[in-house]
Amino acid sequence: MFTNRILTRRGNPAGFGRLLLMLVVALFAVLGMSRAGWSASNITISGSSMLFPLEQVWAVAYMKSHPDVHISVASTGSGFGIANAANGNITIGASDAYLTKAFRKRYTNLVSVPIAFDDAQVIYNIPGLKKSTVLRFDGPTLARVFLGDIRFWNDKHIRALNPHVRLPHQKIKVIHRADASGTTFVFTDYLNQTSQEWFDKIGRDLSPAWPVGSGYNGSDAVVAAVMSTPGAIGYVGLGWVQEYHLTTAALKNLDGYFVVGSVDSINKAGFKALKDPEFPDDFNRSIVWKLHGKDVYPDSNFEFWMVNTNLDGDTMKHVRDLMIWALSTGQDPKYTVSTGFAPLPFAPLKPRLDKIVHRLLPGNTYNERSPG
Amino acid sequence: MEVDNVVPLEGTKEKARTGNARPGRVSSNTFLSRSDRFFGWSLQGGGVFILGLFSIVLLICLIESWPSIAKFGFSFLWTSTWNPAHGVFGALTYLVGTFWVTGIALFISIPVAIFSALFLSDYAPKWLSGIVSTLMEMLAGIPSIVFGAFGITFMVPLLRDHFEPFLANTLGKKWDFFNGDPMGYGILAAGIVVGFMIVPLVATVTRDSLLMVPHEMVEASYALGATKAETVFFVKLKAVVPGMVGSFILGFGRAVGETMAVLLVIGNQASIPQTIQDVGYTISSLLANTFTYAVIDPLYAAAEVELGLILLLITLVVNTLGRRLLMRLMGGRLAGSVGGG
Numbered sequence: 001m002f003t004n005r006i007l008t009r010r011g012n013p014a015g016f017g018r019l020l021l022m023l024v025v026a027l028f029a030v031l032g033m034s035r036a037g038w039s040a041s042n043i044t045i046s047g048s049s050m051l052f053p054l055e056q057v058w059a060v061a062y063m064k065s066h067p068d069v070h071i072s073v074a075s076t077g078s079g080f081g082i083a084n085a086a087n088g089n090i091t092i093g094a095s096d097a098y099l100t101k102a103f104r105k106r107y108t109n110l111v112s113v114p115i116a117f118d119d120a121q122v123i124y125n126i127p128g129l130k131k132s133t134v135l136r137f138d139g140p141t142l143a144r145v146f147l148g149d150i151r152f153w154n155d156k157h158i159r160a161l162n163p164h165v166r167l168p169h170q171k172i173k174v175i176h177r178a179d180a181s182g183t184t185f186v187f188t189d190y191l192n193q194t195s196q197e198w199f200d201k202i203g204r205d206l207s208p209a210w211p212v213g214s215g216y217n218g219s220d221a222v223v224a225a226v227m228s229t230p231g232a233i234g235y236v237g238l239g240w241v242q243e244y245h246l247t248t249a250a251l252k253n254l255d256g257y258f259v260v261g262s263v264d265s266i267n268k269a270g271f272k273a274l275k276d277p278e279f280p281d282d283f284n285r286s287i288v289w290k291l292h293g294k295d296v297y298p299d300s301n302f303e304f305w306m307v308n309t310n311l312d313g314d315t316m317k318h319v320r321d322l323m324i325w326a327l328s329t330g331q332d333p334k335y336t337v338s339t340g341f342a343p344l345p346f347a348p349l350k351p352r353l354d355k356i357v358h359r360l361l362p363g364n365t366y367n368e369r370s371p372g
Numbered sequence: 373m374e375v376d377n378v379v380p381l382e383g384t385k386e387k388a389r390t391g392n393a394r395p396g397r398v399s400s401n402t403f404l405s406r407s408d409r410f411f412g413w414s415l416q417g418g419g420v421f422i423l424g425l426f427s428i429v430l431l432i433c434l435i436e437s438w439p440s441i442a443k444f445g446f447s448f449l450w451t452s453t454w455n456p457a458h459g460v461f462g463a464l465t466y467l468v469g470t471f472w473v474t475g476i477a478l479f480i481s482i483p484v485a486i487f488s489a490l491f492l493s494d495y496a497p498k499w500l501s502g503i504v505s506t507l508m509e510m511l512a513g514i515p516s517i518v519f520g521a522f523g524i525t526f527m528v529p530l531l532r533d534h535f536e537p538f539l540a541n542t543l544g545k546k547w548d549f550f551n552g553d554p555m556g557y558g559i560l561a562a563g564i565v566v567g568f569m570i571v572p573l574v575a576t577v578t579r580d581s582l583l584m585v586p587h588e589m590v591e592a593s594y595a596l597g598a599t600k601a602e603t604v605f606f607v608k609l610k611a612v613v614p615g616m617v618g619s620f621i622l623g624f625g626r627a628v629g630e631t632m633a634v635l636l637v638i639g640n641q642a643s644i645p646q647t648i649q650d651v652g653y654t655i656s657s658l659l660a661n662t663f664t665y666a667v668i669d670p671l672y673a674a675a676e677v678e679l680g681l682i683l684l685l686i687t688l689v690v691n692t693l694g695r696r697l698l699m700r701l702m703g704g705r706l707a708g709s710v711g712g713g
Contacts (some may be wrong), residue, residue: 082668091611207662214557216639228529228556
């Protein structure tokens with residue numbers, strides 16, 4: 001009675017019914033769509049925010065050539081990717097870090113597949129220094145800066161590496177990532193391998209306990225903070241260096257050469273690693289500070305997809321096809337370089353790919369097909 | 373008979389104490405039809421839902437944070453080490469950062485808010501008061517990320533190049549606390565931005581309670597020979613103290629949990645600030661930055677959820693204390709309107 005009166009007074013009880021009907025129809029439409037989505041093969045990729053742009057362009061291109069596969073991509077962080085790939089919530093977990101010993105112990109059912117190549121490069125903002133001036137750093141000096149032991153730009157350790165640069169008596173402002181980040185992992189890996197002090201006090205991690213400095217959420221915020229803070233030093237990946245045309249430091253590599261990160265110098269590192277017979281086939285080892293060569297950048301590493309070995313057969317077949325596509329056709333610079341990665345060199349990867357596929361699908365070996 | 377069945381929707385105890393029904397409530401003596409009762413039950417569902425939601429949130433937080441609670445106990449609160457790689461977690465750094473930001477925010481916003489509320493209620497011409505009030509209400513609705521962007525593009529350079537060096541050269545000469553390294557990013561920037569965010573909130577509530585002060589009081593004050601300023605300060609402002617305290621509590625609640633705006637300007641560094649120019653870290657910005665990663669390690673995740681639980685308890689305790697304070701100040705008649713939290 002009460003409600004009826006109100007509705008009639010408003011004058012359109014029919015409008016209410018129509019609204020209800022529309023809602024019901026909309027609900028069914030949504031349900032129907034998701035059912036249709038499931039009937040095609042559905043692959044969910046989630047994890048690393050760094051890999052996300054590359055995965056997006058891959059998904060679009062792959063779905064165009066494989067209409068029977070639907071790929072949804074989400075950027076949720078590497079930790080989420082690893083944990084949820086292991087418990088089966090998602091098909092592929094994207095991660096900036098390989099499975100370290102601790103991870104392998106916890107997530108025994110994961111296989112890591114190298115999928116792209118990235119690095120960490122050191123950027124700085126020193127008043128009075130020409131934009132084109134490339135500073136040189138070695139691991140121990142860089143570690144001391146990020147530990148807060150070296151506090152001024154004209155410190156004798158930095159000057160010793162850069163005898164030809166006039167460095168001001170300016171306080172160093174350390175800038176790092178605040179969120180868990182693959183760039184941080186690669187960067188702290190370099191400090192970890194080259195400085196005993198860093199190894200003892202901090203270690204390598206996607207989100208380490210930074211002793212000094214200030215943290216920013218995302219590489220764009222790091223670039224902004226470094227550019228706007230006089231005396232700042234920070235680190236970002238290749239993609240950001242390219243996008244903002246940043247000058248980055250030359251880092252000392254294993255053979256004592258100072259090398260600036262670039263698509264070329266990173267690619268060389270990847271080539272060397274894949275050619276190295278001692279490099280493990282499960283890729284669960286850092287290549288930072290491990291490779292010899294004149295123009296090998298010392299601070300680069302693979303990006304990974306984590307695949308659960310317990311996926312059902314059909315899904316696994318689709319995942320394998322996608323993986324092989326990503327590692328062949330997908331490495332085209334129009335996908336990788338344009339989103340800030342260096343292409344993986346396919347020739348030395350091929351024999352290893354065979355073993356990875358074998359680990360995923362026992363009994364099935366990888367058959368080379370024409371890309372596409 | 374029917375009447376008694378429907379009433380327990382809301383505090384019968386309170387009713388018994390105060391002796392009469394609350395103003396604005398439909399009198400329980402009205403005859404209730406079947407549809408009315410159904411309506412009542414469905415409302416009851418809403419109340420139960422809220423109660424259930426709160427309990428579930430609290431329960432889940434407790435369960436999820438249990439590994440950390442069990443391992444660190446109360447020492448979690450006064451340990452300042454936070455090292456996921458070594459499995460050591462302590463909340464002190466983040467608690468201190470949270471309180472600094474909240475403190476600075478309240479320190480800045482309270483005077484500004486009270487002054488603008490007084491201006492709007494007693495001094496501004498009607499047309500201006502209308503415009504400013506509308507703007508203020510719009511300000512209160514601006515998403516926090518916008519305030520964060522304002523902080524990065526405007527506050528940070530201003531603080532770095534002008535205000536922080538100024539503080540260091542003046543107050544800093546006397547007190548080390550103001551003699552930090554100008555960076556722009558830090559607890560000061562975060563505090564100011566959050567302060568700006570809660571000004572409209574505090575001012576609106578204060579203005580509303582000022583407007584509710586009975587005319588008789590004001591007239592009596594004038595009749596006793598008080599000037600306008602005296603009336604405004606000693607009569608009106610005094611009369612609305614409970615409302616103001618309520619609005620401060622609301623502001624505190626907003627400031628203590630503010631995430632995005634803080635995250636963008638605080639400098640996210642897990643160290644206890646030694647000077648006002650230092651960077652810091654708040655609980656909510658830590659959770660926003662690292663929670664998706666923390667799930668990788670059960671203890672890490674538990675420690676982060678425990679931080680969230682602490683934040684929840686802080687707001688709970690402050691709101692409860694605030695309500696009690698209000699009740700006492702108002703002599704037991706807690707107006708449902710102003711800033712009950």
